Amino acid sequence: MKTGFDNDKYLSMQSEHIRQRINQFDNKLYLEFGGKLFDDYHASRVLPGFAPDSKLRMLMQLSDHAEIVIVISAGDIEKNKVRGDLGITYDIDVLRLIDAFRSRGLYVGSVVITQFSGQNSALTFRNKLEKLGIKTYIHYSIEGYPGNIPLIVSDEGYGKNEYIETTRPLVVITAPGPGSGKMATCLSQLYHEHKRGVHAGYAKFETFPIWNIPLKHPVNLAYEAATADLNDVNMIDPFHLDAYGETTVNYNRDVEIFPVLSAIFERIFGKCPYQSPTDMGVNMAGNCIVDDAVCQEASKQEIIRRYYQAVDGLTDGTRTEEEVFKIQLLMKQAKISPEDRTVTVAAKERAEKTSAPAAAMELENGQIITGKTSDLLGASAALLLNALKELAGLPHDLHVISPASIEPIQKLKTEYLGSKNPRLHTDEVLIALSSSAATSDAARMALEQLPKLKGCQVHSSVMLSSIDRKIFQKLGIQLTCEPVYEHKKLY
Numbered sequence: 479m480k481t482g483f484d485n486d487k488y489l490s491m492q493s494e495h496i497r498q499r500i501n502q503f504d505n506k507l508y509l510e511f512g513g514k515l516f517d518d519y520h521a522s523r524v525l526p527g528f529a530p531d532s533k534l535r536m537l538m539q540l541s542d543h544a545e546i547v548i549v550i551s552a553g554d555i556e557k558n559k560v561r562g563d564l565g566i567t568y569d570i571d572v573l574r575l576i577d578a579f580r581s582r583g584l585y586v587g588s589v590v591i592t593q594f595s596g597q598n599s600a601l602t603f604r605n606k607l608e609k610l611g612i613k614t615y616i617h618y619s620i621e622g623y624p625g626n627i628p629l630i631v632s633d634e635g636y637g638k639n640e641y642i643e644t645t646r647p648l649v650v651i652t653a654p655g656p657g658s659g660k661m662a663t664c665l666s667q668l669y670h671e672h673k674r675g676v677h678a679g680y681a682k683f684e685t686f687p688i689w690n691i692p693l694k695h696p697v698n699l700a701y702e703a704a705t706a707d708l709n710d711v712n713m714i715d716p717f718h719l720d721a722y723g724e725t726t727v728n729y730n731r732d733v734e735i736f737p738v739l740s741a742i743f744e745r746i747f748g749k750c751p752y753q754s755p756t757d758m759g760v761n762m763a764g765n766c767i768v769d770d771a772v773c774q775e776a777s778k779q780e781i782i783r784r785y786y787q788a789v790d791g792l793t794d795g796t797r798t799e800e801e802v803f804k805i806q807l808l809m810k811q812a813k814i815s816p817e818d819r820t821v822t823v824a825a826k827e828r829a830e831k832t833s834a835p836a837a838a839m840e841l842e843n844g845q846i847i848t849g850k851t852s853d854l855l856g857a858s859a860a861l862l863l864n865a866l867k868e869l870a871g872l873p874h875d876l877h878v879i880s881p882a883s884i885e886p887i888q889k890l891k892t893e894y895l896g897s898k899n900p901r902l903h904t905d906e907v908l909i910a911l912s913s914s915a916a917t918s919d920a921a922r923m924a925l926e927q928l929p930k931l932k933g934c935q936v937h938s939s940v941m942l943s944s945i946d947r948k949i950f951q952k953l954g955i956q957l958t959c960e961p962v963y964e965h966k967k968l969y
Contacts, residue, residue: 479842479933482772483527483763491762493539496681499760500543500647502751503679506671508664509760511652512684516578521685523956524700524777525763533685537650538582544648545587546579548572551658552591552600561655569603571654576612587644588613592659595619615640617659617666624662624738631745636669656708661735665742672746679751682732682758687712689726689756690764696777697767698727699808703784706801718754726756778812779935782819785809786958790941793961819958821937824848826960829939835964837861839955840935841869851901854884858938858946859907865934866911869927870920878921879910904949931955940964 500507513521516534529535537544554568561571576586589607591600594616607614617639620630629635642649642663649667651660664680671678686701698712715728717736732755739758743750752758767773785805791797809815816822824838824846834851837858841847847868849861867878887906891897902910908928914921932954941959942950950957 479526480769480772481527482767482769482776483525484766484768485527485529485532488528488532488763488766489536489539491765492536492760495760495762496540496648499679499681504677505647506649506676506678507647508649508651508667508678508680510660510664510680510682511650512660512682513686515652516582518685520704520780524697524780525767525773526776527768528763533683534582537584540648541584543646544650545585545644545646546650546652547588547590547642547644547663548575548586549590549592549651549653549658549660549663552594552597554655554658555591555600555603556597559655568654575652575654585646586612587649588615588642590615590617590642590663592617592663593619613643615642617663624735627738627741627745631669631742636666639666639670641670642667669746677747680758681760683760685761685763687727687729688764689715689728689759689761691727691767693727694811696774696781696812699812700777700780700784703781703805703808706784706788706804707797715754715756718756721753728755778814779819781805781808781812782814782816783956783958785816786961789961790959793941793963819935819937820846821935822958825937825939835938835940837936837938839865841865842930842934854881854888854901855907856901856903856946858942859902859904861936862904863907863911863924865931866924866927869930870923872920872924876920878918878924879907879914883910883914903943904946908949928953
């Protein structure tokens with residue numbers, strides 16, 4: 479796959495820029511970290527060459543100066559809010575994040591429960607953390623937030639929040655997901671630090687939208703597609719344009735909140751240290767794009783994938799028409815359609831020829847492999863086997879799993895486990911292939927090709943089961959599906 483982003487340059491430039499920002503203040507900077515710290519797969523898809531853990535690796539270069547504070551909303555604890563990409567609740571993800579940071583040598587100072595208004599589940603979570611030896615603080619809901627600035631910046635507002643004890647110059651504020659209260663936590667700390675005579679600073683680290691590329695650049699459009707459910711809109715930063723005469727890109731929420739932030743800064747410090755939302759940011763990603771055409775094409779493909787996620791979600795009731803309409807508009811702006819995804823066309827053509835569900839995969843070298851539905855295998859399972867045989871250099875008509883070994887599995891499914899579908903799913907066919915690898919060189923060779931599927935594109939002519947989707951996700955395959963159910967049964 480072609481590279482469009484210089485990751486080494488990014489690590490060096492980004493860490494140096496943050497060091498400079500720390501020095502602008504009293505050697506104390508609260509850095510609000512947006513997005514995902516060590517599994518930013520969106521960035522790696524739209525900026526080929528960007529490593530999913532780039533931001534974490536950048537922080538590791540500052541590890542002697544940094545500590546991490548994780549914030550979680552009491553409301554999200556109460557609602558058992560789930561991370562869609564991992565399928566775990568936010569409170570469990572806090573524990574996962576702590577383990578992940580510690581395993582990389584980063585210091586996690588504490589956890590903050592924000593927007594607290596007496597939720598029992600939040601108190602239970604605090605007790606759990608403290609029993610695990612993790613410092614935990616409570617920040618309260620403030621009536622009229624964020625508009626009632628006299629109350630917010632007072633002893634009855636930020637002053638009621640527990641002061642977070644920190645020991646290092648760079649305090650990274652991160653969270654399991656959006657809406658957790660990262661910015662409010664940073665501002666509360668600035669208030670408390672100022673009362674203690676420390677002129678601490680605030681900065682924001684968001685990878686997207688990228689401020690120094692065009693507003694309608696596909697990379698920025700892909701960010702809008704990724705946040706269609708939040709209704710984020712990229713826009714020219716009017717404050718930056720007015721202050722400096724320079725056109726930069728930000729997104730609506732930061733632009734809308736800036737006058738409030740500016741007023742809060744003025745009430746704390748006497749003046750605002752920033753002239754615009756862009757000034758608050760420290761993101762250097764735009765300076766590390768080395769092949770713009772590659773990043774543009776990758777971003778266009780991401781928009782199409784996001785479109786399919788939205789229409790599939792509309793079909794199963796998990797997404798809204800507004801999300802679909804927004805991404806359709808973004809596709810028009812990017813001058814693309816679903817047919818610009820090569821595997822989409824190939825899967826539809828194979829399904830039409832066989833009059834049955836089919837799937838197609840694009841390998842790293844651009845070769846298209848297809849799979850059809852048969853008596854033994856579902857289309858996705860057949861596709862996986864066909865791709866592995868191709869990568870292993872094995873004949874297409876060679877059975878790497880003998881039909882005789884598949885039949886007992888089908889009998890187990892239908893006669894003993896009550897399944898109505900005798901065909902093997904992707905997980906079942908991989909288990910069968912693994913078993914065959916013990917006695918078959920061909921099966922072993924096919925199995926050894928699995929790592930080569932990471933990053934490959936797949937499209938299915940029908941919506942896949944959750945089992946098949948999870949297998950493709952674990953293999954690192956980027957999957958899309960037509961918004962059509964294979965069967966018209968209601969249950």
